[in-house]
Amino acid sequence: MGKTTCAAATALHYALLGEEALVVSTDPTPSLSHIFEVGDRQKPAKVSENLYLAELGMDEVKLMWDEKFGREVYDVFSSFVSISYERFADFITSILPGLRDEFTVDYIRRLANEKKYRRIIWDTAPLGQTMGLLETPAMLSRHLKPAPRIYSRLKLSAETRRSVLDIIKSWERLSAEDMEFLRSGVRFVMVTIPEALAFEQLESIVAELGRFGFKVRQLIINNVIMDTSSEFLATKSQQQRQYIGLLHERYHYMDIVELPMFPREIKGLDRLKEIERHLFRESTGPA
Numbered sequence: 001m002g003k004t005t006c007a008a009a010t011a012l013h014y015a016l017l018g019e020e021a022l023v024v025s026t027d028p029t030p031s032l033s034h035i036f037e038v039g040d041r042q043k044p045a046k047v048s049e050n051l052y053l054a055e056l057g058m059d060e061v062k063l064m065w066d067e068k069f070g071r072e073v074y075d076v077f078s079s080f081v082s083i084s085y086e087r088f089a090d091f092i093t094s095i096l097p098g099l100r101d102e103f104t105v106d107y108i109r110r111l112a113n114e115k116k117y118r119r120i121i122w123d124t125a126p127l128g129q130t131m132g133l134l135e136t137p138a139m140l141s142r143h144l145k146p147a148p149r150i151y152s153r154l155k156l157s158a159e160t161r162r163s164v165l166d167i168i169k170s171w172e173r174l175s176a177e178d179m180e181f182l183r184s185g186v187r188f189v190m191v192t193i194p195e196a197l198a199f200e201q202l203e204s205i206v207a208e209l210g211r212f213g214f215k216v217r218q219l220i221i222n223n224v225i226m227d228t229s230s231e232f233l234a235t236k237s238q239q240q241r242q243y244i245g246l247l248h249e250r251y252h253y254m255d256i257v258e259l260p261m262f263p264r265e266i267k268g269l270d271r272l273k274e275i276e277r278h279l280f281r282e283s284t285g286p287a
Contacts, residue, residue: 002191002193002220002222002223002259003123003191004025004027004031004032004035004123005035005266005272005275006189006191006220006222006259006275006279007023007025007032007121007122007123008023008032008035008036008053008123008272008275009272009273009275009276009279010023010121010189010276010279011023011051011053011119011121012051012269012272012273012276013276013279013280014050014118014119015047015048015049015050015051016050016273016276018050019050019118019119020050020052020116020117020118020119021050021051021052021117021118021119021120021121022044022052022053022054022111022117022119022120022121023051023052023053023054023120023121023122023123024053024054024055024056024104024107024108024120024121024122024123025053025054025055025056025122025123025124026056026104026122026123026124027123027124032053032055032123033045033053033055034267035266035267035268035272036053036268036269036272037267037268037269038053043055043056043060047269048269052117056104056107061103061104062089062090064103064104064106064107065089065103066089068103068106068171068174070085070089071085072167073167074088074089102174102175102178104122104124105178105181105182106174106177106178108120108122108181109177109178109181109185112181112185122186179212182212182214183212183213183214186214187217187218188209188214188215188216188217188218189216189217189218189219189220190202190205190206190216190218190219190220191219191220191222192219192220192221192222192247193221193222193223194221194223194224194239194240194241194242194243194244194247195240195243196243198243199243199246199247202247203250206251216251216254217254217255218254218255218256218257219247219251219254219255219256219257220256220257220259220279221244221247221256221257221258221259222259223259223260223261224240224244224258224259224260224261225237225240225260225261226260226261244258257278257279259275259278259279260278262274262275
């Protein structure tokens with residue numbers, strides 16, 4: 001629904017203001033490098049003055065898992081499962097889909113603490129799913145508590161001498177720190193389109209975010225038809241206006257931006273600047 005384009009244009013906006021900006025994507029089908037027309041595979045890759053991008057895939061997630069808990073968890077479970085570390089890492093990162101977002105949040109939190117970049121923009125997968133999956137460590141802990149006799153027989157990590165329960169407790173603490181960072185250090189922006197299904201999905205996602213204590217500050221309504229020169233466009237525009245009115249009424253407490261439908265593919269810095277100008281001109285609702 002245009003979230004990657006909006007993320008790219010937002011990063012470009014701050015870079016044009018002279019602020020070091022990094023845009024990070026964890027979308028399963030990343031397209032930032034395509035939008036920016038960047039072939040450099042370095043992470044982060046420099047796009048232009050003050051502007052950098054990083055598309056994080058499963059390889060990066062495995063490295064983060066390895067840095068935090070991977071070797072310790074493998075030490076414990078290899079006591080009763082004959083499996084190589086590489087295959088174990090592939091397995092654990094595939095059965096826990098929230099791992100990608102868990103470690104990305106921690107990656108962004110560490111970047112924010114380092115203050116290398118003035119602005120960090122995260123182009124994420126659907127956020128309602130992401131927040132729910134951040135409960136994974138607590139879920140695992142609840143599962144392990146009823147069976148202490150079984151897990152107490154597992155050997156300790158060879159490197160740190162910690163039990164599997166202690167390792168997962170550390171994972172829980174990391175998750176809690178990341179959740180607090182999301183509550184206090186992150187500004188949430190939602191991108192939607194003025195259609196019935198999108199309106200319903202937005203309601204459920206905002207409600208899910210609210211359950212975790214997150215407040216959406218800005219709403220971008222994308223692909224708004226401004227040209228009504230033909231009967232087809234006029235009819236589509238009229239349909240859109242019904243939902244645009246509902247969005248303004250339902251989310252009046254947010255900063256709302258209407259982003260027009262563009263006739264050309266948004267690709268390259270020049271066309272991104274068009275998006276940037278629309279996103280950051282005067283909007284409606286609270287700042």
